[in-house]
Amino acid sequence: MNVQQIFRWTAAAVASLALSAVACAQGFPTKPIRLVVPQAGGTGNDVLARALAEKLGQAWKQPVVVENKPGANGTLAISYVLGQPADGYTLFFAGVSNLSFNPFLYPKLPYSPTKDLTGVAMLANSPFVFVASPSLHVQTFQDFVRQAKAHPGEFSFASGGIGNSTHLAMELVAERTGVQMQHVPFNGTGGSTSLMNGQTPVMMNVVAGVQPFIAGKKLLPLAVTGEKRLAALPTVPTFKELGYDVEVPGWYAIVARAGTPPELIQKINADINHVLDDPQFKEKLGFQFLDAIKGPPSEVRRYMKRDADAWGPIIRRLNISL
Numbered sequence: 485m486n487v488q489q490i491f492r493w494t495a496a497a498v499a500s501l502a503l504s505a506v507a508c509a510q511g512f513p514t515k516p517i518r519l520v521v522p523q524a525g526g527t528g529n530d531v532l533a534r535a536l537a538e539k540l541g542q543a544w545k546q547p548v549v550v551e552n553k554p555g556a557n558g559t560l561a562i563s564y565v566l567g568q569p570a571d572g573y574t575l576f577f578a579g580v581s582n583l584s585f586n587p588f589l590y591p592k593l594p595y596s597p598t599k600d601l602t603g604v605a606m607l608a609n610s611p612f613v614f615v616a617s618p619s620l621h622v623q624t625f626q627d628f629v630r631q632a633k634a635h636p637g638e639f640s641f642a643s644g645g646i647g648n649s650t651h652l653a654m655e656l657v658a659e660r661t662g663v664q665m666q667h668v669p670f671n672g673t674g675g676s677t678s679l680m681n682g683q684t685p686v687m688m689n690v691v692a693g694v695q696p697f698i699a700g701k702k703l704l705p706l707a708v709t710g711e712k713r714l715a716a717l718p719t720v721p722t723f724k725e726l727g728y729d730v731e732v733p734g735w736y737a738i739v740a741r742a743g744t745p746p747e748l749i750q751k752i753n754a755d756i757n758h759v760l761d762d763p764q765f766k767e768k769l770g771f772q773f774l775d776a777i778k779g780p781p782s783e784v785r786r787y788m789k790r791d792a793d794a795w796g797p798i799i800r801r802l803n804i805s806l
Contacts, residue, residue: 509747512572516547519738520565521577522558528610528692528772532736533577535768536607539759557647557806558582562595570743572752575604580733581649583784584791588799589647589806601739603784604749605756608774610690610734611710612653613717615703619682625706625726628686632663640666642675642687647806650675652795653688653709653732655802660728679703690734691716691773716773733791735777737784753781 519537523529530552537548553561562582568574576582583597595601614625622628632639641658643651646669658665668684670677676694678684680702691714697703698717705720709732713722723730738756740749759765760776769776777783 509745509751512748512751513544513546515573516549517544517572518549518551518568518574519577520551520553520561520574522554522561522579522582523552524554525552528690529577529579529736532608532768532772532774535765536577536738536756536759539762539765540755543755543758557586557589557645559586559590559594562601566595566600566741568741570741572740572744572748574741575752576601576739578737578739579649580735580787580791581647581652583737583739583788584733585647585649585652585795585799587792588796589804591805597788598785600742602742602744602749603781603788604738604740605753605781606777606779606783606787607736607738607756607760608769608776609736610692610772610774611708611714612650612688612732612734613691613694613698613705613709613714613720614657614686614688614707614723615676615679615694615698615705616686617679617682617684618702618704620685620704622704622706625721628706629661629663632661632665636664637666639663639686640668640684642678642684643667643669644675644689645669645671647799647804649732649734650687650689652799652804653730654686655804656732656798657688657723657728657730659798660723660730676703688732692771695773714773733787733795735787737787739784749781 519533521530521533533550537550541548553564565574565576586593616622616628641654643654675687676697679687694703698705705717707723707726708714708720709730710722757778760778
């Protein structure tokens, strides 16, 4: 076989593989897909994941089964995903903490977000709200800051767990305002409950996680993240209005095990972006106070790097480790 024949054979083989990959992507899926969620059922993440699974199942004409695997800030769920084939049939519902914070929180993290996982699609971002217990008897965020500064170290704050975004968000608030507080971590909705019971006075949380309690006047909202006030909380000022630089990422994305064929990634990305345009899905995002994020798979890597670069130094400075 001469050089020209070898070249022709190689070119034909590459073309055949490319056509096979495209055909595989076009025929995807041929069996049920698993969407792994690192939180328990009934949480805001789980609700969003199930709404997405329902729409994708309708589009793909195959069941998209949500599997809840909570624990260790997503580490258990990701380890499970990495134990499955890289064939697009096991997807991970990721949050910013799983992909951008964990490498700085866990000295021996059993996975590398950049090496072991590949971005599929961005989903949405959530604003955060600073809420206070009615028992604190404050009316504004400035009232809280004055009280906390008058009693350094005596105030506590609740969170969804050490290293959780609710924890880091409150640490940022403390740093920006110059107040000293004690951290009290809880699991699930325990943080909100502790405020309503008067056990802890304040916390930062995604809006959807505490909106029912705000509406019921069981929690008092004092400030929100973002560039503008929220339509659902029009009287609550932004941190920016109050003169504080408090920007907290609260995004969600879909990722897969590294090595998943690029053609499959592109197809799933296109289908998820189509769901983001669906009126019913948009309405569900609105109920959870989420803003959709559309874009190519590379957007996941961009968001990961942006927030790892921004929050890695903060986590190190606060000496938070798990």
